[in-house]
Amino acid sequence: MIAVELRKLVRSRRTWITILLIDTLPTLVAVLLTLTDVGPRPGTGPAFLSAVLKDGTLFPLAAIAMVLPLFLPVAVAVTAGEAIAGESQAGTLRYMLIRPVGRTRLLVAKLASVMAFVLLTVLVVAVTAYVVGTLLLGHATGGSSTSFSGTALSSQQILLRTLLALGYAMLSMLGVAAIALFLSTVVHAPLAATMGTLAALIASTLLLTLDAASSLQPYLPTRYWLSFVDLFRDPILWHNVVHGVVLQVIYVAVFLAAAWANFMTKDIKD
Amino acid sequence: MIQTIGLTKRFGSIVAVDGLDLDVREGDVYGFLGANGSGKTTTVRMLLGLVLATAGSMTVLGRSMPSSGREVLPQVGALVEAPAAYDDLSGRANLSLFDSMGPSAGRASRAGRIDDVLEQVGLGGIDRRPVRAYSLGMRQRLGLANALLRKPKLLILDEPTNGLDPQGIREIRQLLLELNTQGTTIFLSSHLLAEVEQLCTRVGVLDRGRLVIQEQLEVLQRPTGRLYVRTPDVALARGLLDGQVEDHDVASLLVRSDDPAGLNSQLVAAGVRVEMLTPERHTLEDVVLEATEPGSDRVARA
Structure with missing residues (x-):
């Protein structure tokens, strides 16, 4: 069933249009940086951007940091929100279930396909960003990069940490996917599941800026999303990253369990 | 199954x-x-x-x-x-x-x-x-x-x-x-x-x-126990089958009988011209309508 869902994913024109749109922003930023050579002042603007001016090979990280807080969650909320509710609305859900495709199996396949979509998007963004970054912004001399803490990092260290960061970003998106998938088993319209998920994420982001909500903040889903930046300090600041991982794992477990429990006992009436 | x-x-x-x-x-x-x-x-x-x-x-x-x-x-x-x-x-x-x-x-x-x-x-x-x-x-x-x-x-x-x-x-x-x-x-x-x-x-x-x-x-769709007879000689047939005729119009009769062959020879022997003679059957529509109430898409005032 996972293979079937993946086939549907790569065949869908929407998948590629979405990825293309997401990919546009970092590319545009790279072009603007090249043309103007004006980076954000250190400590402001998207992560890594000031470093990028010195070393174009770091641009993939900057690109991921750009799409992670907004574009990627929107795309995930749309794709995962549609997972069950979309099939239900199209009427294809009942024909899948009587084939028969087990309900648990279907949920797992849908989740796998959403994560494959995220991976695909992240890879496309990273690869384009690498190409654009090295072409437009050029290499740093000396084959090493500078960490946020000012010390030198070897290319190998950069690669390892980049992979860790990608994994971390995937886990964060898995959290979003779990919420959207749960809502997708509850509501009839895919749009409602998507908007519900986005509303939760926006509320979370909003509460993070509010001092009065400080007691809630460690539990908000978006709290540690950008903590992967800490992976590029020397030595790595694990504290927030570990908290982020634990928090996302809890979100994923709770919402997937809820989605499963709800879907297993649901009457399929449309 | x-x-x-x-x-x-x-x-x-x-x-x-x-x-x-x-x-x-x-x-x-x-x-x-x-x-x-x-x-x-x-x-x-x-x-x-x-x-x-x-x-x-x-x-x-x-x-x-x-x-x-x-x-x-x-x-x-x-x-x-x-x-x-x-x-x-x-x-x-x-x-x-x-x-x-x-x-x-x-x-x-x-x-x-x-x-x-x-x-x-x-x-x-x-x-x-x-x-x-x-x-x-x-x-x-x-x-x-x-x-x-x-x-x-x-x-x-x-x-x-x-x-x-x-x-x-x-x-x-x-x-x-x-x-x-x-x-x-x-x-x-x-x-x-x-x-x-x-x-x-x-x-x-x-x-x-x-x-x-x-x-x-x-x-x-079993027979109702009545026979449908079409004939131009309705009056003659009614006289002959006194008491058995349950309904009639200008060209046909409904006769209570479970013997179509017998009825036919009886009619023909008496000079009644029979155009058609067939057992009446229950229709599915009658059976269903009798057994059910109006559908739930009809919302009548109570």
Whole structure:
């Protein structure tokens, strides 16, 4: 069933249009940086951007940091929100279930396909960003990069940490996917599941800026999303990253369990 | 093939299906009749494990449902309400996609089976157009093709001729009868009396969630014990059959008698010219209307 869902994913024109749109922003930023050579002042603007001016090979990280807080969650909320509710609305859900495709199996396949979509998007963004970054912004001399803490990092260290960061970003998106998938088993319209998920994420982001909500903040889903930046300090600041991982794992477990429990006992009436 | 015992489904305070005891036998073409909202679709969905019963039990192909769905459903083909397909794929791609879901029915035979069923439902010459461009009738045929894809032992069809023109309806009817002679049991849910009358051997009638009739069609259409006689000599015949005539008009009579041959010779001997003489039968419509109340789509003032 996972293979079937993946086939549907790569065949869908929407998948590629979405990825293309997401990919546009970092590319545009790279072009603007090249043309103007004006980076954000250190400590402001998207992560890594000031470093990028010195070393174009770091641009993939900057690109991921750009799409992670907004574009990627929107795309995930749309794709995962549609997972069950979309099939239900199209009427294809009942024909899948009587084939028969087990309900648990279907949920797992849908989740796998959403994560494959995220991976695909992240890879496309990273690869384009690498190409654009090295072409437009050029290499740093000396084959090493500078960490946020000012010390030198070897290319190998950069690669390892980049992979860790990608994994971390995937886990964060898995959290979003779990919420959207749960809502997708509850509501009839895919749009409602998507908007519900986005509303939760926006509320979370909003509460993070509010001092009065400080007691809630460690539990908000978006709290540690950008903590992967800490992976590029020397030595790595694990504290927030570990908290982020634990928090996302809890979100994923709770919402997937809820989605499963709800879907297993649901009457399929449309 | 299908047996339910006390099958019940409640949605909140509404009882959609109430203590249903269905009995569909192997080789039947079973017509499942009922007004809109009488619970037909809910029953079909319960049989297929889509809607979970509140109470009661059911077996399909001899195994309990929905717990044995993994073994039972591959041998069941179904059309549940409207057909559904992925709009941006072609009909063939849709069938291929649905066939690759669930327990495998043989990947090697897939292309051949798809060609076969497309031919069967009259879409043999179909091109690469996406389903989005299909007419209602073509979608219906594609839905049927999807149901037939795995050569099922049992077909569960909900309003299968929806959206088809008279030619198409006849074509599908012939296809179903042909499948039935080859051994497929057919469970056909419909609100069209004529369709059921032309196709089915056994009839179940649902009224507001309750099964009010379950019988062989021939038994329901049994003679009423009256004979219909058409003759130009109505007055003469009435005089002859004094007391037996229950109704008459200018050219025909209804005579209480269970001996058509005897009546005919009696009339002819007396010089009554008989144009037609036939036993009156109960019609399915009378039987159904007598057993049921108006459908739930009629909302009368209390």
